[in-house]
Amino acid sequence: MLxxxxxxCRPRVSSSAAPSTTSPARLNLAIWPHQxxxxxxxxxxxxxxxxxxxxxxxxDEVAINRLLEETKxxxxxxxxxxxxxxAAQDRARLQSPPPGxxxxxxPLNEFVQGLTLEEAATLLNVDSADKEMMxxxxxxxLNVKQQIYGNRIVLFAPxxxxxxxxxxxxxxxxxxxxxxxxxxHPKYSFDRFLEAVQVVGTVKTPNPCGEIRRINVEIPSLSVxxxxxxxATQYIGTYTLFQETYHRETFKKMHPGGPKSDYNHRxxxxxxxxxxxxxxxxxxxxxxxxxxxxEVMGLLMHAHHLDRTxxxxxxxxSIPRMQPALNAPAAEHIPMPVSDDxxxxxxxxxxxxxxxxxxxxxxxxxxxxxSELLRLGISQISAGSRTDVGAYHRDTTCDAANFISNTAxxxxxxxxxxxxxxxxxxxxxATAVHEVEEEEDTDEYKRRRGxxxxxxxxxLDTVIKDLLHDGFIPSxxxxxxxxxxxxxxxxxxxxxxxxxDFCQPNALLSLQEYMEDYASPQTKAVGDExxxxxxxxxxxxxxxxxxxxxQQLLRGKRDLYF
Numbered sequence: 001m002l003x004x005x006x007x008x009c010r011p012r013v014s015s016s017a018a019p020s021t022t023s024p025a026r027l028n029l030a031i032w033p034h035q036x037x038x039x040x041x042x043x044x045x046x047x048x049x050x051x052x053x054x055x056x057x058x059x060d061e062v063a064i065n066r067l068l069e070e071t072k073x074x075x076x077x078x079x080x081x082x083x084x085x086x087a088a089q090d091r092a093r094l095q096s097p098p099p100g101x102x103x104x105x106x107p108l109n110e111f112v113q114g115l116t117l118e119e120a121a122t123l124l125n126v127d128s129a130d131k132e133m134m135x136x137x138x139x140x141x142l143n144v145k146q147q148i149y150g151n152r153i154v155l156f157a158p159x160x161x162x163x164x165x166x167x168x169x170x171x172x173x174x175x176x177x178x179x180x181x182x183x184x185h186p187k188y189s190f191d192r193f194l195e196a197v198q199v200v201g202t203v204k205t206p207n208p209c210g211e212i213r214r215i216n217v218e219i220p221s222l223s224v225x226x227x228x229x230x231x232a233t234q235y236i237g238t239y240t241l242f243q244e245t246y247h248r249e250t251f252k253k254m255h256p257g258g259p260k261s262d263y264n265h266r267x268x269x270x271x272x273x274x275x276x277x278x279x280x281x282x283x284x285x286x287x288x289x290x291x292x293x294x295e296v297m298g299l300l301m302h303a304h305h306l307d308r309t310x311x312x313x314x315x316x317x318s319i320p321r322m323q324p325a326l327n328a329p330a331a332e333h334i335p336m337p338v339s340d341d342x343x344x345x346x347x348x349x350x351x352x353x354x355x356x357x358x359x360x361x362x363x364x365x366x367x368x369x370x371s372e373l374l375r376l377g378i379s380q381i382s383a384g385s386r387t388d389v390g391a392y393h394r395d396t397t398c399d400a401a402n403f404i405s406n407t408a409x410x411x412x413x414x415x416x417x418x419x420x421x422x423x424x425x426x427x428x429x430a431t432a433v434h435e436v437e438e439e440e441d442t443d444e445y446k447r448r449r450g451x452x453x454x455x456x457x458x459x460l461d462t463v464i465k466d467l468l469h470d471g472f473i474p475s476x477x478x479x480x481x482x483x484x485x486x487x488x489x490x491x492x493x494x495x496x497x498x499x500x501d502f503c504q505p506n507a508l509l510s511l512q513e514y515m516e517d518y519a520s521p522q523t524k525a526v527g528d529e530x531x532x533x534x535x536x537x538x539x540x541x542x543x544x545x546x547x548x549x550x551q552q553l554l555r556g557k558r559d560l561y562f
Contacts, residue, residue: 042184045223052271055264058305059246064297067121075125084119085140088352092144115353120300123349124293128341141348141377144355150500152473152507154380161196165393167203171210173460174518176476178212184220184259201235208517209558214478221269227276237481238315239273240282246298247290270306279487280315288322288334296346300353312488316358323364323453351377363456384460465523468530475507479561505546506561512553
């Protein structure tokens with residue numbers, strides 16, 4: 001993240017208050033180790049009274065290792081494995097709660113309809129080379145996914161901070177949902193990041209109807225007080241932060257010092273998000289650092305904790321697999337590589353274990369691999385991604401370069417209020433990065449100069465066309481966030497089986513808007529067929545309501561949803 005460090009601005013220095021004494025089960029972890037040393041802070045806690053569950057109980061490593069060991073023999077019993085898969089599908093249909101859970105209608109927590117930790121461990125121990133068992137697992141995962149999400153695939157673009165042109169470039173090709181990312185550095189403050197959020201939230205392009213309707217963020221850990229500041233922007237959808245690895249010794253090895261070295265503080269980030277009013281949170285592990293089975297169990301334990309404590313599990317789970325990256329030794333020599341077969345298995349197990357949680361797959365994976373994983377439970381993907389700063393507006397393959405040059409003088413940039421303009425120093429820094437990168441002109445450097453290597457280089461329009469050909473509905477819908485269907489409110493609707501009543505028509509409306517404003521002729525031809533076919537599957541009342549909004553859209557109105 002060194003490129004982002006050039007966004008130098010006002011560092012914030014913490015006070016040195018000592019942590020309070022608490023009972024063993026509830027800890028006060030408001031003070032960071034480097035905060036105690038008086039170093040510059042990305043985020044400073046001003047609400048030091050909050051108490052948290054002991055992180056060692058949230059991620060119980062002894063229990064994880066015990067379950068993985070105890071279920072090895074059960075994983076060799078086809079009848080036992082098949083029974084788990086049948087139960088997983090029944091629970092997704094609200095028909096069969098797992099053992100030991102209260103029977104409620106609708107169930108009181110997400111995991112009543114997913115897998116127990118023991119069941120998940122059993123499936124993780126099934127031999128990935130056993131094609132018969134793997135196919136049964138894949139079929140179950142697809143069945144569960146179809147039951148909850150149908151054939152919709154939500155699309156977004158990740159943005160590593162640069163300048164206004166990045167947002168315009170993405171709007172110009174049709175993106176409506178962005179994942180805004182940045183790293184942590186003593187010279188780059190959270191205040192500056194909030195300025196960037198304002199930029200993304202207010203930049204609009206006039207031709208045809210470019211705007212970002214949902215901003216998700218993947219940024220360093222925040223205090224409760226700064227979570228509230230982020231929430232107050234009214235632009236943020238989901239707050240995401242990966243633990244990277246749930247295995248403590250591996251975490252310590254990968255982060256021997258610096259602000260990321262505090263495992264417990266990082267683990268409790270989502271607790272602070274919930275306390276700060278950000279009730280849609282995203283978790284994830286970077287597969288390849290430790291045993292993938294341990295990481296999946298850690299993810300599930302983390303999700304259990306959030307659901308148990310706040311009444312809602314994670315809104316999304318991300319499953320990045322390590323890929324080569326410049327200046328990252330662990331990525332050059334991946335500690336525990338995850339094979340394609342094991343990767344497909346872990347995706348399917350997570351889908352069965354947390355049926356109502358969105359699963360995100362990035363362009364780290366190839367187009368062929370992503371196509372396979374879409375049928376194993378993935379519900380969101382990035383599309384047309386670039387992972388180096390300023391890449392979108394420089395990239396002529398994303399079809400936005402001409403748009404930017406043609407509208408730079410006539411778009412809303414010139415007349416935009418001062419608050420949406422990035423500081424000149426930041427724009428200069430981004431330009432400087434561009435100039436430095438151009439000095440490195442080898443194909444290998446261009447392939448790997450981003451935060452990690454990308455394997456799927458297809459532009460957005462091609463991704464959409466391929467999804468349509470494969471029977472999926474690409475969706476840019478942002479309705480749930482804007483209608484307040486977040487956190488526990490979203491989960492309540494999802495668990496009752498009613499989420500498709502909203503998601504299906506909203507997905508089709510957002511797809512129709514893309515067809516009218518951005519699609520290539522080839523993509524539009526396929527898209528119009530899919531929209532017509534899928535709309536016929538709605539009930540009569542829903543179909544009439546949908547058709548009224550679709551006609552408004554065809555007459556030029558935009559941003560319509562239920």
